[in-house]
Amino acid sequence: MKLITRYTDYAVRALCYIARHQDKKVTVTELVTNLKIPKSFLRKTLQLLNKKGVLKSYKGKFGGFVLALPEDKIYLADLIEIFQGPLKLNECRLKKAICPNINKCLLKKKIDIASRRLLSEIRSINLKSLIK
Amino acid sequence: MKLITRYTDYAVRALCYIARHQDKKVTVTELVTNLKIPKSFLRKTLQLLNKKGVLKSYKGKFGGFVLALPEDKIYLADLIEIFQGPLKLNECRLKKAICPNINKCLLKKKIDIASRRLLSEIRSINLKSLIK
DNA sequence: ACAAATGATACTATTATGGTATCATTATAA
DNA sequence: TTATAATGATACCATAATAGTATCATTTGT
Numbered sequence A, B: 001m002k003l004i005t006r007y008t009d010y011a012v013r014a015l016c017y018i019a020r021h022q023d024k025k026v027t028v029t030e031l032v033t034n035l036k037i038p039k040s041f042l043r044k045t046l047q048l049l050n051k052k053g054v055l056k057s058y059k060g061k062f063g064g065f066v067l068a069l070p071e072d073k074i075y076l077a078d079l080i081e082i083f084q085g086p087l088k089l090n091e092c093r094l095k096k097a098i099c100p101n102i103n104k105c106l107l108k109k110k111i112d113i114a115s116r117r118l119l120s121e122i123r124s125i126n127l128k129s130l131i132k
Numbered sequence C: 001a002c003a004a005a006t007g008a009t010a011c012t013a014t015t016a017t018g019g020t021a022t023c024a025t026t027a028t029a030a
Numbered sequence D: 001t002t003a004t005a006a007t008g009a010t011a012c013c014a015t016a017a018t019a020g021t022a023t024c025a026t027t028t029g030t
Helices: A007-022 A028-035 A039-051 A076-084 A100-125 A128-132 B006-019 B028-035 B040-050 B076-084 B102-124 B127-131
Strands: A055-058 A064-067 B053-058 B064-067
Touching: A007 A028, A007 A039, A007 A064, A007 A076, A007 A128, A028 A039, A028 A064, A039 A055, A039 A064, A039 A076, A064 B040, A076 A100, A100 B127, A128 B102, B006 B028, B006 B040, B006 B064, B006 B076, B006 B127, B028 B040, B028 B064, B040 B053, B040 B064, B040 B076, B076 B102
Parallel strands: none
Antiparallel strands: A055 A064, B053 B064
């Protein structure tokens, strides 16, 4: 049971590094040597962050990545959604079928209540709070 | 991102049914017709619950399953642990390696804090509260 | 033109989850 | 004592999600 996957984890680490070096464009090569993350994997990660407007990329020689948003506007919740889909803990296990039993729904309801606070806290964590 | 898997879900449903029929032993066949859960899968599920001391089984003709504990002593948290492993939301993504960077740990710390309440609520949900 | 960067994309590997099948064992009742 | 109906143990397969790799195309500064 994991709230964040490696994608998200790597993204956070890379973003923290980039946030600490905002005086320049950061290349994948630089990130790899500092963070020990597989290069191809990291490239995919950053490309997606670029597409989603979290990073801004510069192609060509002396290119690299910079933050596209201020540190306090990059939320962990958004990163989780980008790499792992909707931030929900109780996705119904019965895809299309109508849930045939009341217990299940009662279970779902209780999980909903229990997870509410977690989700709101996750939504409040931003990059700024992760780099100080 | 899911807090409970099908195993746990099925277990909850089966337990709810068994709890509502404590006057008799409940067979897998009966559960299958009532809950529409694949038979082999459900058998495995119940066998594990038996091993873990949540259900008590009776072999042989006219055998079946009964609760091994009172309804209010069967916790959702225990079921999750039985079928999905330790109830943690922040399992470190770096198996053996020492985490090489402080961000990751700060991230972990924050997730810890955010998930604390969820976990304690999950630990308070018992079978009794799921069948009324 | 070259070099160094990202973009796009396709492919593979591994793990977790979900599901099936089969033979062995047990206990009851006729 | 035998047939039957139940669980026990276990091995196997299928699918999906996650993790990771590789390659060619494109861009851009010198």
